[in-house]
Structures are given as C-alpha cells and as structure tokens.
Amino acid sequence: MTDTAHSGPRPATSPLRVAAVQSDPQVGLENKEINVVATLDQIRRAAADGARLVVLPELASTGYSFDTRQEAYAHAETVPDGPTCTRWAELARELDVYIVAGIAEEEGVRLYDTAVLIGPEGFIGKYRKTHLWNREKLIFTPGSDYPVFETRIGRIGLLICWDIWFPEVARILTAQGADLICSVNNWVWTPPPLFDEAGNCMASYLTMSASHVNGVPIVAANRVGEERGGKFLGCSLITGVNGWPTAGTADAEKEETLYADLDVVATRSAVVWSDLNDLPRDRRTDLYDPLLGYTGGRPAVR
Template structure:
C-alpha cells in the first residue's frame, strides 16, 4: 500500500494506545485508600506511556472477597458521586484519558458489582454486572442491561469477569455497535487443568473467541494475588479485531501493564472478510432476533 492509497482502515480514523492494568488490590477498609492511590499511580503510569484508554480490574478500589453484605456496604460508594469516581474523574480530565474500572456501587439498598467509564469531559456511564459468580449472588444485585457508550474515540461496551463465559454478552454489545469492549475482571483459579500445554487458561481463550467471532477488540484486565483463601488468575490480554492477543498474555501471578496500539473504529470494516464472508450479513436473524432472543423452533420428533 502506498502512502497515497486510502481505504476503510487507512489512514487510521481513531488511533489509540490502550492499556490493561493487572494489579493486586486488597479487601478491607484499612486497605481502601491504598487501593485507590494505587489505581491513580497506575493510570498516571499508563498515561506516561501514551495510553489514552486505560482498563483496570473488577473492584479495583476495594478488593473482591467481601465476607458479608455489611462489609460490602461499607466499601461501596454511589456512582458517579462517590469519592473514588471523583478522583478518577479529576485524573481523566487532567491527563486527557479514558478510564474503565470496576467499583462496588451502592444505590439505595442495592449493591452492584459495576464498571464505570470516565473520560476527559467527565463521567460517561456505568455497567452493572449481570452474571454473578459464586458468592457474588449473596452480596450483589444483578444488572439488567448492556449499554454501549458513544465517546469521542468510538463506541465502547463494558463487561465484567464471568460475563465472558456467556457469548451473548459480547455479541449483544457488538450488535449494538460497540467498536471495542473493556473487560474488567477478577478471574479466579479454578479446578485443574487450569492451563493447557501452551500455558494458556480458558478465560484467555474465551476472550479471544469472543473477540474473533465478533471482530471486536477486547481489553481484558484481570487481577493477581491471593485473598481470603481465593487466588486470582492474572493472564490479562488485549486482542485485535482478529481475536489474537496483540501484546501477549500477562503472567498468571505478577502485577504488570499491557499496552497496544489500535484504530478503535477499525472493527466497523473488519467484519467484512470477503465478498462472501460478512459476519453481520451471515447472521441468521430470521431464526433468532438481532439481540439473540431465540424466536422459533419446536422439539424434534423422535
């Protein structure tokens, strides 16, 4: 391609450096201030390396393993008016960055495991985790929608951890026009085999698969460390529109930050593989509705 050749992806329309932060927050009110301070340092470090979209793990400011609802209430904050969001908003404005991060949200008597999206101009929106894992069901209220947020850099969808095991989530976000997905996670160690012979875990493959079949980049930030008997998986990754990791897969036990350069809106044309292979056109929405509610079929007669 010559420098004068123009196409759907050249020159890049929304070039952006993105970052996935793999960290180790600690549960307990005595640790909350340090957790939030760590997120500020991480965001500043990412911005210093040129990142404008920075993704932090699930419950990044509080840690994860709440023993009781009372403890979760004590950690939780209103969104977007709580102190943690206020700090992230100030930082996003000062550094001219976008931040996607997990937070324990209180809304009246309800508690949500949420992800917020904040940009240079302020708070953009919230996603409340819809698929609750294990003891989360005893603490949090499940969310009930899959919002996609229009921003200056492109259309951004959010998902949280266990959501990636449900292919409907990434598909619904993409069907609603998401250009990329920010995945904030606390993936945990599960019964063996945890890794395959290539050293990869199932969460990584599920992220790559969701990215590939939807032709959408996914920035997946997970945590590491141990907390109240649980161990976290690490293995953060950033995929391109083809589903393959663009910056490798992070270590299973170390804190680190992954970076990748992408054209955020490239997914709008990347879904067209050839004249005869077009993912949106090939979907059989005559058999299921566009947002995946199955509408037909009868049991087979045996």
C-alpha cells in the first residue's frame, strides 16, 4: 500500500528546539544561591531564543569539587521536593519548557550525583549516575538503573559525564526506546593530548560515536572554568541522529549556549540505513552476552 497522503517531503513529526547550556557553577555554600539564580537566568534566555528543552551541566546548582562528604551533604537536597527542583519546576511551568539539570541529591544517609527531568507538568523523573569518576566514589552512592521517560515531546533518556565512556549506557537507553539522550557533564582536563588536530576532545568523539551507532540525538552540556585546582573542558555539543554535531562544538573555556532544531522522533526510523544495513537487526547479542560475562560466561583474558 502506498502512502498517498504524504507524496512530498514529510514535515517533522516532533520538531523541537533544544539548548545545551555551558556554564561555570562554583562549589561552596556561599556560591549556591548564585549558581541557582544563574541556572534560572540561563533557562529564561534559552526559552526566549525558542528552546523548548534546556540541558544544564552536571551538578549545575552546586559546583563539583566537594572536599568532604560533610561538605557534599551541606550542598545536597532532596529530589524533587527540595528548593532548587521546586524553583526549576515553577520556571518550567511558567515558560512551558523542559529542563534537564544536574544536582547533588540527598536521600537519607545516601548522596547521589543526579540528573533531573522537569517539564511544564512538574517533576518527571531522575537518573542517578551509575559510573562514578575518581573521587566521586568517595562521596556518592552509584545509581542502579537506566530509566527512559515518556514525555509530550518524546522519550528521553539521561546520562551523566563518565557514563559516555561506557557504550552500554547509550545502547540500553536506545534499546528501551529513547528518542533523545540528554547528557549532563563535568568533563575535566586530562593529561595531554587533550585535543586532536581538528580541535576535538575525546569526550566529543565518544558522544558523536554513541549518537551515531545508536541513531539517537544527544544533547551534551558540559561546564567550563576552574575550581579548587581542577579545570573543566567545555566542548558541549548537540548531535543529530547521524552522530554529527548540528551546531558545532562549544569553546573549551567560554560560557555559551548551543541550539539545534531536532525532529525528536526521527530516531524511530533513522537506525535503518538500507535494506541490508539495519543496526538493531545486525547486532549479535547471542555472542555478546557470554563473551562479555553478562550472563555468566567467561570474559576474554586481557
């Protein structure tokens, strides 16, 4: 049967303008209110420029470099009832936007490095970082699942920073039907070479690769600046379903916001390249599970 209703170019089914905010939050209780107010201003500016989905960095409301667990507890809040999530929810309702942002979450005696998804209808869900980087292991408890959230703009998955080095994360989110992945980050400067001759860093390539092999757009927001001797990498980007950046890559040292216009649900058909090249169909999961040790098989010796 031919689709005579759409003989010409098809319009975007779920057009969405997205924003990746690259900012410089600073740790310290004296900075927390400054950080939160900055996020509200950044969301307002992005919405004024037409963004319906605004993605902020990891730990956007607190800064990153906690010296002690006690200090992290002092910065942390409950989710979603804490004051920062409440203010984000009020603004999302006012502006009719969706917000993804990183926050230090407290639940009882546990601390989590968390990303929240908030929309005009209020709090939608959260993801707790599962792969903890370096000293994060001394502060936070790792999360234990990879939720995908149904929203009016599409199905949204979340990941945080170091997660992008583990290809299973984006694969699991996509296998669960994610139309779009939001990546909140605090990518740091690492030993050289940090950039290649094209000016790209490894985190950018990993984001592009995860997007390409899964046929899913990724909105990756990183931070910049220095904090307690550490330096952050910038290089935020937004990819299309083909994995290439749609708006270039952000500067390594400047605060800025990237924008892109996406057809969010294009992910649902973009994975099929041709009659004989279909990434989901071509996967050999019968081999992967035992070889990788996921189902009790013996992993290869390194």
